Amino acid sequence: MYCTECGEKLTLMFANGEGLVPYCKNCNEYRFAQFSTAVSMVVTNRSKDRILLARHKGQDDYILFAGYVKKGETAEKAVTREFKEETKLDVVKYRYMSSRYHEPKNVLMLGFAVMAEDGVPVLDEKEIEECKWFTFEEAATAIRKDSTAEAFLKSAVSEIKKL
Numbered sequence: 386m387y388c389t390e391c392g393e394k395l396t397l398m399f400a401n402g403e404g405l406v407p408y409c410k411n412c413n414e415y416r417f418a419q420f421s422t423a424v425s426m427v428v429t430n431r432s433k434d435r436i437l438l439a440r441h442k443g444q445d446d447y448i449l450f451a452g453y454v455k456k457g458e459t460a461e462k463a464v465t466r467e468f469k470e471e472t473k474l475d476v477v478k479y480r481y482m483s484s485r486y487h488e489p490k491n492v493l494m495l496g497f498a499v500m501a502e503d504g505v506p507v508l509d510e511k512e513i514e515e516c517k518w519f520t521f522e523e524a525a526t527a528i529r530k531d532s533t534a535e536a537f538l539k540s541a542v543s544e545i546k547k548l
Contacts, residue, residue, distance in 0.1 A: 388416055420491045424463045425451040425534065426499045427541035431477065433548075436524040436538070437501060439471070439516040446529035447519075449537060451494070460495050468499065471513055472506035482541055487533045496537040498544065521546075 386395040388409040398408035400415050407416045426449055428437040438447035452467030454460055465476045482496040506516050519527055521542050528535045 386416075388412060388414075389419065390414075390416075420486075420493055422454045422460070422493045422495065423451055423487075424454060424460055424467060425449050425494045425496050425537050426464060426468060426479075427482070427496070427538055428468065428499045428501050429545065430518065431500060431503055433500070433545055434520070435518040436521060436542070437472075437506070437516060437518055438524055438527055439513045441512060442514045444514075446532075447524075447527040448529055448532070449534040450499075450516075451534075453492075454495075460497075464497050464499060468501065471509045472501070472516065474504050474506055475502045476500070477502055482537065482544070485533050485536060494533050494537075496540070498541045 386407050387393065388395055388411065391409065391411050393409050393411040395407035395409055395416055397405040398415070400406040409416055428450055429435060437450070439450055440447050450468055450471055452463060454463040461479065464479050468474065468476050477500040479497045479499045482498050484496065485494050487494050508516060524538060525542070528538050
């Protein structure tokens with residue numbers, strides 16, 4: 386690991402109350418881990434009986450709609466913007482569910498339950514090859530196994546069924 390300010394090799398040093406933290410001797414500063422933040426959306430229809438999943442270009446499995454939070458943007462704004470960009474549909478309402486660190490891409494994923502307006506999605510064909518509505522059971526079968534998307538889907542469906 387190297388300092389993001391000066392490029393010096395970092396060493397682990399004890400920080401009071403934090404444990405071992407990367408430290409730059411040149412800058413005389415602790416350098417806490419940096420990672421991107423993204424939103425992940427379990428999208429339902431207004432009747433709350435269908436889940437909209439996407440299949441990206443070159444992929445076999447379906448996943449949740451997701452996107453990065455841009456600098457200066459709130460997670461809530463990212464939810465509405467990303468979903469609109471990818472489907473041309475509006476978000477009717479949303480609710481934050483939970484978060485999960487996604488190590489393969491060094492991203493903190495913020496999971497949201499989203500209700501979309503009724504309509505036919507118009508896809509961003511640069512990213513998404515297909516999207517379609519599934520029953521809860523079909524979505525559980527179609528979603529990428531052992532993924533962050535599957536964990537968020539199971540949690541959201543459990544919450545929806547309680548209501």
